[in-house]
């Protein structure tokens with residue numbers, strides 16, 4: 001379907017059944033970038049079928065890699081991936097494309113990468129990525145908006161790096177640069193997200209010497225070369241969280257399968273506090289509302305805090321929970337674009353700076369709304385599931401960046417949701 005497709009959601013249907021969570025976008029993307037670190041054939045399992053993955057594969061192809069699907073897995077061959085220019089047309093589509101910078105400088109000694117795009121949720125500078133590479137000896141300049149990076153003749157060398165904020169992709173980029181650098185790199189105040197741990201595990205399986213991924217201090221002893229690997233992408237904790245919240249809006253009972261409960265501890269605690277009954281098993285969670293839902297105070301924070309990538313969705317849920325909820329967005333300075341759209345559905349929300357105050361209303365009413373970014377799209381779907389009438393959501397290309405088969409998965413548990421030509 002083209003960009004003029006919309007998603008339509010008819011509210012008021014109870015959900016019941018099972019949803020299987022896909023592989024994590026934010027784990028699969030760095031894994032794809034990491035294939036540039038050593039020539040050869042990689043096999044990645046559980047890669048979600050998403051627009052962002054297609055974009056990253058396009059970028060890898062431009063850099064000389066080849067790929068094909070093989071029995072549900074993705075096989076990537078980087079034997080001929082010798083190019084080092086990542087052009088604006090691709091990089092501008094997605095934040096994670098900046099993740100080719102570290103591997104290219106580490107392996108090829110140079111890279112020209114356009115400034116990355118991604119969800120419009122704040123300024124999203126990349127100073128931490130660049131300062132870290134400079135500390136490893138790279139010379140960096142900006143040319144016509146592109147980052148041009150060059151390693152010294154003898155390659156990058158290990159460095160002491162301390163972040164003033166635990167940036168996820170900066171941690172990933174610098175881990176990938178450091179695995180082939182001479183000597184030891186220490187990254188302090190590193191991000192601890194499960195996707196960072198997954199990338200660390202992948203790099204270790206390629207022969208990298210990394211310790212401490214998943215803690216605030218990551219130590220990396222550079223090695224001369226790495227070799228390709230086979231790896232299974234971890235489940236998408238943000239997709240899982242989105243489906244776990246849905247019964248709070250619709251009633252009913254949904255079993256969310258193929259997830260990793262340890263990655264969702266704060267989310268589980270928050271949803272339980274709101275009054276969802278969650279039965280947690282080894283790799284699935286059964287979610288249903290208790291007698292009464294309660295308003296919440298939610299503060300987003302780096303992992304293991306409440307994820308910013310679920311802030312919009314919990315706001316949609318809280319918009320019909322009786323009482324006053326407060327949501328504080330601590331990661332991105334401009335991640336409340338969904339508020340105006342939720343208000344179009346009748347939500348009562350006021351925003352001041354990084355704080356949103358949500359006064360729960362009895363019911364939302366359907367209206368045409370616009371998805372402003374990826375997670376905003378999911379919040380509008382959740383809101384639409386509880387609204388009276390048929391909600392039309394436009395600009396759904398955002399949603400396709402990060403939710404595999406969303407309409408099919410929600411339809412499978414009883415929602416009335418479909419994609420079709422926009423009507424307004």
Ligand SMILES: CC(=O)N[C@H]1[C@@H](OP(=O)(O)OP(=O)(O)OC[C@H]2O[C@@H](n3ccc(=O)[nH]c3=O)[C@H](O)[C@@H]2O)O[C@H](CO)[C@@H](O)[C@@H]1O
Pocket residue numbers: 026029095096122123124125126127128129130165166167168169170191308309331332333
């Ligand atoms: C592809 C991917 O994995 N995207 C995720 C990643 O984005 P991303 O890695 O872009 O997010 P960061 O963790 O880098 O950003 C966190 C904060 O640090 C700031 N910052 C970041 C880098 C930098 O060099 N300088 C700087 O100031 C950002 O502006 C932001 O305010 O983590 C975010 C926070 O969990 C998630 O919302 C995104 O879904």
Ligand SMILES: C=C(OP(=O)(O)O)C(=O)O
Pocket residue numbers: 026094095096117118119309374375402
């Ligand atoms: C913000 C997100 O993605 P990106 O970092 O790719 O913009 C997201 O996954 O919610």
